[in-house]
Amino acid sequence: MKFRNLIIKNIFRNKSRSLLAVFGIAIGVAAVVGLGLVTDNLSASTQKALTAGAADFSVIYGTNSGSGGSEGGGGPSGGMGGQQLINESKVSEIQQISGVGNATGVLRTNIDLSDNSTNSSSSNSTSESAGPQGNFRMNMYSVIGIDSSDLSMDDIVITNGTTYSNGNEVIIGKTAAQRLNKSIGDTLNISNQTFKIVGTYETGNFQDDQGVVMSLSKLQNLTGDTGEVSLILVKAADGASATDLADTIEQKYPNELSTSTSLSGMDRMNSGLDVINSGSWAVSLLAVIVGGIVVVVTMMKAVSERTREIGVLRAIGWTRQRIMTMILGESLVLSVIAILVGLVVGIGVVEIISATNLMRGIEPAFSAYLLLKGIGVALFLGLVGGIYPAYRASRLAPTEALRYE
Known part of the structure; x- marks a missing residue:
């Protein structure tokens, strides 16, 4: 069996565990993308509403x-x-x-x-x-x-x-x-x-x-x-x-x-927008941290459940680097799946709220940068969330792993 096929097969061996990891990463992606759609255009929308064509x-x-x-x-x-x-x-x-x-x-x-x-x-x-x-x-x-x-x-x-x-x-x-x-x-x-x-x-x-x-x-x-x-x-x-x-x-x-000019008033408006942007970043960061914790816990649970399997692989000659690559590969594949889920959820929620006219005067700001940022968050969570579990798996001694019940 090819190595990449083994990685994909391992993911679907325990669907509930994989879904939990996907859910954790998707939370971070949806938060970053959803809040970004709103806040990236908030400054321009607010300034447009306040000035309404008047000179600055x-x-x-x-x-x-x-x-x-x-x-x-x-x-x-x-x-x-x-x-x-x-x-x-x-x-x-x-x-x-x-x-x-x-x-x-x-x-x-x-x-x-x-x-x-x-x-x-x-x-x-x-x-x-x-x-x-x-x-x-x-x-x-x-x-x-x-x-x-x-x-x-x-x-x-x-x-x-x-x-x-x-x-x-x-x-x-x-x-x-x-x-x-x-x-x-x-x-x-x-x-x-x-x-x-x-x-x-x-x-x-x-x-x-x-x-x-x-x-x-x-x-x-x-x-x-x-x-x-x-x-x-x-x-x-x-x-x-x-x-x-x-x-x-x-x-x-x-x-x-x-x-x-009333630049002091404009400065106060910009300061208020900076506070809003900082708040959105704080919420996004919190979502990323929560997603990262979920990924780490999920991958650690996966390593614990597969201790004997990892011991067998080590016993038949798999190197520590190969074990680490397998665990990290599984984590990154889960991240790719989570990217699709997170983007759909984040964009979908914002579009639904926008359609209900709850965000009057604020138009979602779609941009390639925002999508790349969401993808980057997912890959980051997958990589960081898989590093420690992969390291732990690679350090398992074959003899102790084979005795694990």
Whole structure:
């Protein structure tokens, strides 16, 4: 009988013992694969749900004073209160930096709309402010210029109507619409030009909701700030670190540009995800340890039950190395069987849970690396679980083994 056939035959001689070993290894494989399917995409899914297309940080003129950004994905409301402007060419330059997913320029100003006055305060002038939230005079309204395709970068969500064109069209914030008693279809007089309101929006930011939004080029023409922006909103590409990207931009434009963002909040989110990932690894490690113990106990039991058989093999000339190879071979064959069982169980459980919509917002992340990791765990358990029993079997003295009852 060929040696490999003997190994396979030995496995099926005691089916219950072999099933126990397969079960132990499969637990480890299923845990590693199942948890990996969930946690490998947890960071991306969580970040996507929290940011929802909004910019990760904003770039403003000047050195970083250490002030954090305002709430919301777009960072602070720059371009007001004496904020210097940035040449719009910097937008395309930043867009070319590795790791930048999207960059868009934003111009901000404040205009008195309460009486359709032409009195305006452009972004490079100082305006009077009042109140704890830093709002401008009660009759001053925020005007934002941004390309309509990039509204989500500034957390601007159109709630009614449509977006604006590059012509004399605007969308109005929820708060401004209520205060000015304006609705879709009405008009606003801004800098002696008539603008049609084509939609309403919300941002969750009181100051921005008390204003209007139009195309960037149109607001630049109105204010005379052609080719300039108040700030640049930047969103990191998938897989890129917003923190590292912000540092890169500051290093590229020292003493010229700085970044302002809620990076501390992002760091807290990432720290929380690290804790989750560490917890999943701990559970996986525990499953691997349990699987390893089951394999060791099973293989030790197999060696104990086959003491006389091993003694006979030693008596007819089998070497210790050959005995060890046989026991390890049996353990590895069991691991191969367990790989199939573990993968089916791990993937199957995750798919069932996903189909029942219990993991809302989290999509299982299938990858070749994850499958290879599960296979590696199975082979590792089979090898480690079989080493000590194989060593014990190889050290049995033929005379003592033949006397074993």
